[in-house]
Amino acid sequence: MQSDYTVTPLVPDQIAQAYALIQAVESSVSLKQWRDFVDSVTCPAKKAAPNRGIMTLRNGEGYIFGLFTYFIRPDLHHGRVLVVDNFLAMTLLDRRGLAETLLSSMTRIGEEHGCHAINMDIAQKHTWITDYLTDTGHEVEKLRFCKILSL
Numbered sequence: 001m002q003s004d005y006t007v008t009p010l011v012p013d014q015i016a017q018a019y020a021l022i023q024a025v026e027s028s029v030s031l032k033q034w035r036d037f038v039d040s041v042t043c044p045a046k047k048a049a050p051n052r053g054i055m056t057l058r059n060g061e062g063y064i065f066g067l068f069t070y071f072i073r074p075d076l077h078h079g080r081v082l083v084v085d086n087f088l089a090m091t092l093l094d095r096r097g098l099a100e101t102l103l104s105s106m107t108r109i110g111e112e113h114g115c116h117a118i119n120m121d122i123a124q125k126h127t128w129i130t131d132y133l134t135d136t137g138h139e140v141e142k143l144r145f146c147k148i149l150s151l
Contacts, residue, residue, distance in 0.1 A: 004059060004060060004094075004097070005057050005058065005059055005065070005066075005097065005098065005101040006057070006058055006101075007055050007056065007057050007058075007101060007102060007104075007105035008055065008056060008058065009053055009054065009055055009056070010038065010042070010053075010054040010055065010056050010067065014056060014064065015034070015035060015038055016031075017063075017064050018034075018054075018056060018064050018067055019031055019034045020064075021064050021065070021066070021067060021088055021090055022034055022088070024090055025088050025090065038054060041053065041054055041069055041071075042054060051071060051072040051113065052069070052070060052071035052072070053069070053070060054067060054068075054069050054070075054086075055067060055068055055069075055070065055102075055105055055109075057089065057098060057101055057102055057105075065089065065090055065098055066087075066088055066089035066090065066098050066101075066102055067086065067087075067088050068084050068085070068086055068087045068088070068102060068106070069084070069085050069086040070082055070083060070084050070085070070106070070109060071083050072113050072115060075116075075117065075119070078115075078116045078117035079115075079116045079117075080113065080114055080115045080116055081110075081115050081116065081117045081118065081119050082106060082109060082110035082113065082115045082117070082118045082119070083118075083119045083120075083121070084106055084118060084119065084120045084121070085120075085121045087102070087120060087121075087122055087123075087129065089102060089129070095128055095129075095132070096132060099129060099132050103136070106118050106120075119141070120133070120138070121144060
């Protein structure tokens with residue numbers, strides 16, 4: 001089913017449609033928070049941010065079923081790495097197909113940017129993707145802890 005999906009950068013007129021996916025997974029995120037986040041990642045006022053972006057996974061009818069954000073950074077152990085966050089794939093029928101397509105896109109982006117590794121931050125509640133990643137050769141390398149700061 002991999003060929004049934006395409007992965008392309010999020011464009012401004014898809015922000016609201018992608019927000020529906022965000023809401024399905026993270027209901028606490030407001031539309032304003034989502035728009036501010038998209039602006040900070042895609043930097044529309046500065047034309048383009050070549051080392052970061054938001055990618056969407058769409059079916060043939062144009063519906064968004066997945067997305068991820070990424071940026072490139074140096075890493076002490078791997079050199080240049082593609083860091084992926086906000087990985088979302090929403091379907092009941094073809095999770096593996098969606099994941100395959102998203103991971104292929106990540107690999108392509110990483111290779112285009114001269115990266116030696118892909119680091120993915122996955123929310124704990126998305127356990128299905130951790131099983132898939134392990135099955136396809138990914139390893140747990142680090143744990144990330146978060147402390148919320150009150151500003």
